[in-house]
Amino acid sequence: MTPRTTDADELAEQPRIPLSRRRVLRAAVRLADRDGIDSLTMRQLAQELGVEAMSLYHHVANKEAVLDGVAEVVLGEVMVAVDEVEAPSPDADWRAALRARILAAREVFLGHRWAPQVLESRTTTNPLVIAYYDRVVAILRAGGFSFELAHRALHVLGSRALGFTQELFRPDGTGTPDEEAAALMEQMADRFPNIVGMLADAVHDDPDGTLGFCDDQFEFEFALDLILDGLERRRAAGS
Structure with a gap:
């Protein structure tokens, strides 16, 4: 059997x-x-x-090597995402081309909200970061930017070119709980009435904002569009 x-x-x-x-x-x-x-x-x-x-x-070799490695994995995903995104040719519409790639990179980081914190902690720049920014410069150059203005554009964009900003993007993915946000606003009301009024208005307009007070995706795209529009004016003016 x-x-x-x-x-x-x-x-x-x-x-x-x-x-x-x-x-x-x-x-x-x-x-x-x-x-x-x-x-x-x-x-x-x-x-x-x-x-x-x-x-x-x-x-x-150690935990630091692991952190280097996970940054490499995420950046690899970014490079794939920006390569696959549908966007106009940079020489036809550099703003739309760059915007689409930045938002594609952002989608990757939104899936790994801890990654900006890891990138910031690295003591050396990963070659994939350099490759990413090299492509950003290539888009700017195709759009008619001089090297000087492209250099300034990188300084203005900063980490935003990769799809995140340290002042709004929470690397751990946490937001302010509603009760905590309300208590904080009440404490600040007498000393900082304009800030509290602005935040209360933001909560009223967008009660489900992902950072407690505001919709970080909307704010990210708003600021990105301001930067791209400003750079286009400088490019068109030849400065």
Whole structure:
């Protein structure tokens, strides 16, 4: 009589997928997306992969190497996204071309809200960041920008060119709870009536704003359009 094979036996017989640097980094990104960047420790990463922590060191030297790697993974996703986006030719409409690519990059970062914090913490610039900005300059040049004005444009855009701004974009994805926001506004009302009035108006117009007081996507696109329009005026004026 042939012994009955159980599910556990079948799982035990299946070959384990070997670890690789790519597999480790993908697991690290998945862990950070689910539990936040502070959860990304070598022990937690090993548990995510179902392996011993020591086995990770064959593929990543330490946590800093993991952080370098997850930044690389996210930036790789950005490069794919901007390559695939539908946009006009830069020489036909540089503003629309650049805007579409910036918003495509932003979509990637919105899926990995911890990533700006990681990029900011790196001591060296990832080559993919340089490649991304090189493409931004290529768009500007195709649109008629001099190198001097393109240089100034990069300074004005800053991290916004990559799709996020540190002053509005919350890397941990958290917003201000409604109760906390209301209490804060009440405390500030006497000292800062204009700010409180502005925030109250914003809450009234957009009660579901993603940062508690405002819709960060709307504000991001509003500021981006102001910058692009201003740069176009400078370009057209030849300065």
